[in-house]
Amino acid sequence: MKQDKIGDPLDRVDGRLKVTGGAKYSGEYKVPGLTYGVLVPATITNGTVTAMDTRAALRAPGVLAVITPFNAPPVPGYQPGAAKPVKGLKLFNDNQVHFNGQPIALVVAETFERATYAATLIKTTYQPQPFETDFHKNFDKGVVPNEGKYKDYVRGEADAYKNAPVVVEQDYMLPSEMHNPMELHVTTAFWDGDDKVTLYTKSQGVVGSQRAISTAFGLDPANVQIHSRFVGGAFGSSLRTWPHEVAAVQAAKLVKRPVKLTLTREQMFTLVGYRPLTIQRIGLGASTDGKLVGITHESHSQTAVYEEFTENAVNVSRFLYASPNANTRYKVVPLNVGVPAPMRGPGEATGSFALESALDELSYKLGIDPIELRLRNYTYTDPERNLPWSSKYLKECYQQGAERIGWDKRSAQPGTQRDGEWLIGYGIGCGAFGAYRSKTSAKIKLLPDGTVNIQSATSDIGPGTATSMTLIAADTLGIPADKITFQLGDSSYPIAPTQGGSQTVSSVGSAVHDACVALKQKLNTLAGLSPDTTAPIDYAGILTKHNLPMLELTQDSQAGDDAKNYSMYSFSAHFAQVYVHPLTGQVRVKKLVAVVDGGKIVNLKTASSQMIGGAVGGIGMVLTEEAVFDDHFGRYVNGNFADYHVPVNADIPDIEAIFIDKPDPIINPVGTKGLGEISLIGVAAAVANAVYNASGKRIRELPITPDKILMA
């Protein structure tokens, strides 16, 4: 029988279930007695709800309850003096409205349609207040966040770039972008007595959801069960437990029946976070031979008046290139909008767009090839933390990407290469994302038929987690992958971190690896061998011989102290070949090459899919996606899939994913560094830089739509 190895291109273990409809998503559980919850959004942007007439709604057929700020059963964690107070928006807890679209009522009815209809019958009286949503107008109201890592950073001298022989100083803007996974956010909640509750909910972390729900309702975490076995995309929008999930639990308690609450697509624009509108100023100063002497990176981004959201937008400029002087400033502007959330690649992708665009601008000013410029400022240690990298193969990324995209065909002179009516250009954009590893635990069980079952409370929002975990287990145990099942998405399994920050393979993979090693040691010992014997053993045979029905153990796993002595990052270099039509302003990405130093690659197939998916997200970010906001009314105007443009197939070229595939010796036993975010970080700059190379037009405000090309 073939032995599956780490690095093989293994098919998704749940692929068949997914494509045949057998995979059950959170909205698909038919719990007996199910009722349906529909939210009523506020239509003012700031102020108070002074009255709600719910009589007609309550009389409408099939309506069981209408929860409003005036009658909501109290949520213990919302109360002042709660042992663990809930952070952020507390739905129906008071009559304040902080942003347009904030839910002010929840209707529960026998069917979704009846709840939807009844929701339209509620008459609300408001006391509106003046509001602030205009980011540009409120730019100067930006504040430095409280958290330490967002405080101003200075290495050497601040703003040193200003005195350099060659200077670039530019502003770059990103609009708000919505995660917009295909699957809507949905929660089904039901109680068992007064102190036990179960949720089927779209979640990137069932342990985090368990903690949040138990905190809100003052329950023992063991009495809160969270199931999220399949997730139809999330991109960061399900990293936290949102107020509407708490509301579903609250409603289920009130009507004493299971409640399913599904957001509408329009509500997905206001209630589950987004990439915040951000303006960044980059200052780069260099000597005439292309050595950076100063980097300054400032960022302003929007946040909510009721909760502060922060992300690592400026951090990349502290360490990606060697520069004796570097400083960053980061501010957030509180507005009457919903709170943002990390969106794939989060702040790092935002920051990389600005830094890598500015570096491209510098390359033209200097007359130095953009790759050569990056090489001249290559750094072999982390200049921010003064530590060695655990591993870094960015140079190799440049080299392989340049080869695959055909960089030698790039003209240094913008606007000089044509294919018929179209102008051709090439661009590069790079990025880095921290390689994280959190404490994780996995339970492993060997059965007499020689099959192995592993459980850990991680999630799979799409990368193929169960598949890569199966492969790690197969390789470590030395048995075929089809003898292994890996289960996730259930809070009763041993703890795992939330699937975010590209840390799942590193964290859960290590726990799976360590659990397999521990199982093997146990079996070796039973077989009378030295525990660390690597020779193949007959797993089932040992169980039978010792008359054991099964063998089970739970293994914790976490990084060693050594990790503190290194700076650990995944690195990427993205390359784009782009066509620009000078008359119509249309941009077509013709080819994209993504080269990544993400440590050891566990499953070549799902890893490539991950890179392609990230690149598609990057193309959306740079060419098509923008949540458009009307500041007169405080509302999004394109809250639907017709007007919010995620890329379609026709926007997506051939995407080639290349992996350096060298294990990191420090981070974890398998040597993986993470791919989820880095797959997107750098794509926007690569495309924008290629647009400039093609057309001579530098677009600093995303997305690069045809009108911007024509008006530049």
Next chain:
Amino acid sequence: MNPFQYTRSLAAAGAIQSVLKEPHAHFLAGGTNLIDLIKMGVVTPERLVDINPLPLKGIEKTATGLRLGALATNSEVADHPLVLQGYPLLSLAINAGASPQLRNMATVGGNMMQRTRCNYFFDTAMPCNKRSPGSGCGALEGINRMHAIFGASPACIAVNPSDMNVAMVALDAVVHVKGPKGERKIPFADFHRLPGDHPEKDNTLERGELIMAVDLPAPAFSQHVAYLKIRDRTSYAFALVSVAAALKMDGNMITDARLAMGGVAHKPWRLHAAETFLKGKTPGDDTFKQAAQIAMQGAKAYRYNQFKLTMAPNAILQALKTASA
């Protein structure tokens, strides 16, 4: 969504009678526009009259040209051999719109009648004179990037979003309608109207009138045609600006021209003056640029759609280049 009556009609006369029963009754064809609007609360019908059983699906040759039944789907029309041969411009325009799934459901009549995609029209929490006369125009001072540069009024600056309509108006199609007062024919160019003081009226249909068919005249532009649609993504997005161009050539001379634009006005925007200018000219960038300049006379932009003043003439130039190539 409000509760409403649903009627299925087997004959045109019955459908017309049914739709006259309540002030807010609507014909239902493919439903791809109407159902969305009902779900959004933009349309609150008292009755839907399902016309799908009516025998209006045919695509047939007539003595003078081709007749497209009002219920022929957008896909059936775009893929029909007689359309591909004689009216390739129509096929190109239809296929530039929506997605295959939508085109399989959408009908000729429904496409003609589809409402604007103005975001203020779609959102009942914002003002819109078209949806709710007298409430004001949210787009005028708001996000008006997609909006009109021709023929708008202070009451409404929305555009007609259809691609098909642009080709239909260029091809001099004629609309056949049947109503309580009998049958009549409306030239396509007169079917849609400018907003003026009554933006709630998209077209010149009267209450109870049902579109039966659209007639195309004898094929005259089967070779030198182009439909250029500039949009925010490569497919499946409404036009920022679109241009339908059709030329008749004799050797190197343009003997007849048809030119119309989409995404620029409350109706598909036929460019007669530019067409007249092109007749008798030889194709070339300078000629085409002059035609574009003529076409742009009277254009007026708003805060966010200034770019259309550049994009529209560029698009005309590009479409004429493609059509003449």
